[in-house]
Amino acid sequence: MKLKRRALLKSALVMASIMTLSKILPDDKMLKLAADEARKILQGDEEPIHIIWVHSQSCSGDSVALLNATDPSIVDVLIGQFKNIGEVSLDFHQTLSPQWGVDVIKGGKGDIAKEWDAVEILEKAKSGEITPMLLVLEGAFPDESKAGEGYWSSIGSLNGEPIKATEWLTEAANYAAAVVAIGTCAAFGGIPAGTPNPTGAKGVYEILGKDYRSGLGLPVINVPGCPAGGDWQTKTFAHLLLTVKSLLPPPELDEYLRPVFLYRNTVHERCGRGIWYSAGKFSKEFSQPYCMYELGCKGPISNCPITTIPFVEGVGICTEYGSVCIGCTDPRFPDSPLSPFLKALPAPTVPIETAAGIAAAIGAVLGASITYKARKAKKEIEVKKEGSE
Ligand code: SF4
Numbered sequence: 001m002k003l004k005r006r007a008l009l010k011s012a013l014v015m016a017s018i019m020t021l022s023k024i025l026p027d028d029k030m031l032k033l034a035a036d037e038a039r040k041i042l043q044g045d046e047e048p049i050h051i052i053w054v055h056s057q058s059c060s061g062d063s064v065a066l067l068n069a070t071d072p073s074i075v076d077v078l079i080g081q082f083k084n085i086g087e088v089s090l091d092f093h094q095t096l097s098p099q100w101g102v103d104v105i106k107g108g109k110g111d112i113a114k115e116w117d118a119v120e121i122l123e124k125a126k127s128g129e130i131t132p133m134l135l136v137l138e139g140a141f142p143d144e145s146k147a148g149e150g151y152w153s154s155i156g157s158l159n160g161e162p163i164k165a166t167e168w169l170t171e172a173a174n175y176a177a178a179v180v181a182i183g184t185c186a187a188f189g190g191i192p193a194g195t196p197n198p199t200g201a202k203g204v205y206e207i208l209g210k211d212y213r214s215g216l217g218l219p220v221i222n223v224p225g226c227p228a229g230g231d232w233q234t235k236t237f238a239h240l241l242l243t244v245k246s247l248l249p250p251p252e253l254d255e256y257l258r259p260v261f262l263y264r265n266t267v268h269e270r271c272g273r274g275i276w277y278s279a280g281k282f283s284k285e286f287s288q289p290y291c292m293y294e295l296g297c298k299g300p301i302s303n304c305p306i307t308t309i310p311f312v313e314g315v316g317i318c319t320e321y322g323s324v325c326i327g328c329t330d331p332r333f334p335d336s337p338l339s340p341f342l343k344a345l346p347a348p349t350v351p352i353e354t355a356a357g358i359a360a361a362i363g364a365v366l367g368a369s370i371t372y373k374a375r376k377a378k379k380e381i382e383v384k385k386e387g388s389e
């Protein structure tokens, strides 16, 4: 992640341009934020970037995956391993925050007690007192109007009243430089939103609305996966932190707001078993080494980074370790056509509204079908030959 001299010069030029443009277009929100950051970097008085990470309807699997990230690790990000990012402060995380309760620090002049109040951090975040803020959400967000007299998801309580996750999110998002939905539940509703979805669970971008834009002028950024791989998460954070510092343009997003640099390919396009698909050789039961299309693999319709960025330290690719892909990064997961997980796709069921995906899937399935038919015809000829000999 080191910036080379040429990149550094380019960054300086970008910063100078941003600062000039912000004078010409003083009302542009993103330019103003970028110009402020650029000015602070040049003057050497930059503040830490704050990460506020809130779980709602989640199993915490994405946080566990985050702890397994290695390239970069979350520790690398937090201890300022990246010179150009500077200090990053994880101010709030329901299971990892140190800022909880009372800390007693031994000092030369006696104990120094520092009281941390987690709920106070949440309150500050939703009233714009924590900036610049990267708001990270994990888990789906429910429709509290369906909760009757109770509530579905709270992230703490204030004055005896629950802080409802969905309400808090809609307020805090107004002050975020960027909003990142980590994992399929936060991105698209995921398992909590699966049919029949009793809590009315939704992904963050549905809660905030399709026109939502963060301080950097970005929509919600989705990093789906069940869970999202740790390195997919930290690479997205590293990119956004550099964007907050005006050192990188925002990541390009696909139609489902996923970073293209991660979700460009389908699992099928890079699967190690792909050669068997092309050859029309399919596993009939688990433990066989061939393509698992007939066992229910959804790799042909699932865009996922796993074949280029496996789960932990280059190891762990679902289809290469004997499991079918169940399409956990897809907006429709866990419903049809991803489930039943072990049922083969009916025909070339294709990624929603993606012309390239449609062509690829049709091509792939037709290719296999043609190969299969050719093999069948060849076999029939061989059988006939044997019969006539
Ligand atoms: S169908 Fe699944 S197992 Fe077969 S090649 Fe494609 S991704 Fe791999």
Ligand code: SF4
Residues within 6 Å of the ligand: 225, 226, 267, 299, 302, 303, 304, 305, 306, 318, 319, 324, 325, 326, 327, 328, 329, 330
């Ligand atoms: S390969 Fe399929 S099941 Fe595995 S992480 Fe990717 S989308 Fe999910």
